[in-house]
Amino acid sequence: MPFKHLEAPVKGEPITVQNGVLNVPDQPIIPFIEGDGTGPDIWAATKSVLDEAVKKAYNGKREIAWYEVYAGEKAYNGWGEWLPEDTLTAIRKYLVAIKGPLTTPVGGGIRSLNVALRQELDLYVCLRPVRYFEGVPSPVKHPEKVDMVIFRENSEDIYAGIEWEYGSKEVKKVIDFLQNEMGVKKIRFPETAGIGIKPVSKEGTERLVKAAIEYALQHNRSSVTLVHKGNIMKFTEGAFKNWGYEVAERDYADQVFTWAQYDRIKEEYGIDAANDAQAKAEAEGKLIVKDVIADAFLQQILTRPTEYDVIATLNLNGDYISDALAAQVGGIGIAPGANINYITGHAIFEATHGTAPKYAGMDKVNPGSLILSGVLMLEHLGWREAAELIYKAMGNTISNKTVTYDFARLMDGATQVKCSEFADHLISNM
Ligand SMILES: NC(=O)C1=CN([C@@H]2O[C@H](COP(=O)(O)OP(=O)(O)OC[C@H]3O[C@@H](n4cnc5c(N)ncnc54)[C@H](OP(=O)(O)O)[C@@H]3O)[C@@H](O)[C@H]2O)C=CC1
Numbered sequence: 001m002p003f004k005h006l007e008a009p010v011k012g013e014p015i016t017v018q019n020g021v022l023n024v025p026d027q028p029i030i031p032f033i034e035g036d037g038t039g040p041d042i043w044a045a046t047k048s049v050l051d052e053a054v055k056k057a058y059n060g061k062r063e064i065a066w067y068e069v070y071a072g073e074k075a076y077n078g079w080g081e082w083l084p085e086d087t088l089t090a091i092r093k094y095l096v097a098i099k100g101p102l103t104t105p106v107g108g109g110i111r112s113l114n115v116a117l118r119q120e121l122d123l124y125v126c127l128r129p130v131r132y133f134e135g136v137p138s139p140v141k142h143p144e145k146v147d148m149v150i151f152r153e154n155s156e157d158i159y160a161g162i163e164w165e166y167g168s169k170e171v172k173k174v175i176d177f178l179q180n181e182m183g184v185k186k187i188r189f190p191e192t193a194g195i196g197i198k199p200v201s202k203e204g205t206e207r208l209v210k211a212a213i214e215y216a217l218q219h220n221r222s223s224v225t226l227v228h229k230g231n232i233m234k235f236t237e238g239a240f241k242n243w244g245y246e247v248a249e250r251d252y253a254d255q256v257f258t259w260a261q262y263d264r265i266k267e268e269y270g271i272d273a274a275n276d277a278q279a280k281a282e283a284e285g286k287l288i289v290k291d292v293i294a295d296a297f298l299q300q301i302l303t304r305p306t307e308y309d310v311i312a313t314l315n316l317n318g319d320y321i322s323d324a325l326a327a328q329v330g331g332i333g334i335a336p337g338a339n340i341n342y343i344t345g346h347a348i349f350e351a352t353h354g355t356a357p358k359y360a361g362m363d364k365v366n367p368g369s370l371i372l373s374g375v376l377m378l379e380h381l382g383w384r385e386a387a388e389l390i391y392k393a394m395g396n397t398i399s400n401k402t403v404t405y406d407f408a409r410l411m412d413g414a415t416q417v418k419c420s421e422f423a424d425h426l427i428s429n430m
């Protein structure tokens with residue numbers, strides 16, 4: 001493999017994929033990016049927990065062959081590049097990777113490396129499960145009622161980063177085009193506006209919604225909710241809702257009942273018929289596909305969380321929703337995530353939170369989010385026994401009230417431990 005800077009891995013074998021199914025050797029090569037800020041602390045903790053769980057679960061028969069690749073500050077300081085091509089080449093080849101958070105400056109400077117990795121590898125699903133661990137301090141009365149799995153579209157939307165800076169000749173050109181060729185009259189301050197573009201496509205929506213439905217069917221979940229702001233952004237978020245319902249009815253006709261079907265029955269035969277049809281679908285165990293407008297959703301996840309299960313949403317909504325839901329179950333210190341292309345088999349596992357720079361190098365923050373992202377990775381590899389060991393250890397360690405600062409400050413009688421110590425406790429509780 002032609003690397004410019006990287007040495008080839010010295011041990012392990014590549015994971016391969018056939019028809020979307022991974023073939024995982026006993027010593028898979030897994031590239032990792034340590035990350036910026038608190039990344040090195042949480043990565044070290046994560047690596048030790050994953051290694052120990054794999055060793056315990058398989059008596060040394062299986063072992064991850066870690067392979068360091070570089071992005072962010074470590075890559076820039078070493079090679080003068082923020083996201084070296086070698087890193088992309090390695091992840092393309094070895095398919096499954098894990099990363100710590102990477103810094104994105106606000107208002108200027110480089111564009112997000114996290115987003116670039118998702119785009120370059122076309123990791124179209126950002127999967128963020130949100131569940132409660134007994135004993136975690138939460139701002140709500142019933143955090144245990146939250147059990148949702150977010151499917152956030154990961155390649156489109158305003159998040160794609162297509163935008164032009166105020167005052168630039170490019171933005172003037174775009175504004176001129178919009179005003180003079182497209183008849184747009186609504187740019188309130190054209191002389192001082194920056195402009196961003198929000199692409200949302202039928203293909204992009206369909207593949208995301210299909211992934212959410214497949215997941216819900218495989219995991220016996222009760223509903224998939226399309227979360228959108230389609231009343232206002234009709235041809236992007238509204239289209240997301242319409243295409244979502246269309247693909248559900250077209251490709252899963254026997255397995256789902258949609259609120260679009262409900263509305264059509266109501267219009268033709270009345271509300272009783274629509275209610276009967278939905279009750280019948282539920283009795284038959286069909287998956288309900290429904291939708292909600294994003295702002296209403298954000299208040300309903302607090303007031304009626306049990307009504308939501310699998311969530312399919314656009315990129316920016318998904319970003320906000322995943323932090324909001326994480327807070328409900330105790331914060332982003334424990335919220336895992338994965339970026340996946342179910343067709344090519346490429347996946348990068350990463351925490352929901354960022355680099356938390358004020359805690360960098362202090363061995364302080366909660367490594368739970370990256371560790372649980374690693375658990376998602378083990379599940380993705382089919383190494384369920386190792387994953388299960390970590391889930392159980394996480395549950396036990398938290399209910400023993402041995403926790404990092406973020407939980408300790410909200411818990412009575414907690415023993416506050418460092419990031420690395422929390423990992424040690426997980427290992428001894430396995
Ligand atoms: N995927 C990625 O790599 C992501 C990268 N980022 C990037 O990270 C940088 C910082 O972003 P910022 O908005 O400050 O968000 P962060 O998520 O980095 O931090 C915000 C706050 O969340 C809490 N927090 C974060 N991580 C942990 C943890 N492991 N354990 C406990 N608490 C934690 C801390 O709260 P408190 O102060 O209350 O203790 C922290 O101050 C930005 O450059 C951003 O672009 C952001 C999100 C994702």
Ligand SMILES: O=C(O)CCC(=O)C(=O)O
Nearest residue numbers: 103104112114115319352
């Ligand atoms: O890329 C970044 O810096 C932020 C990304 C982010 O917040 C997320 O994906 O949740």
Ligand SMILES: [Mg+2]
Nearest residue numbers: 319320323352
């Ligand atoms: Mg975010």
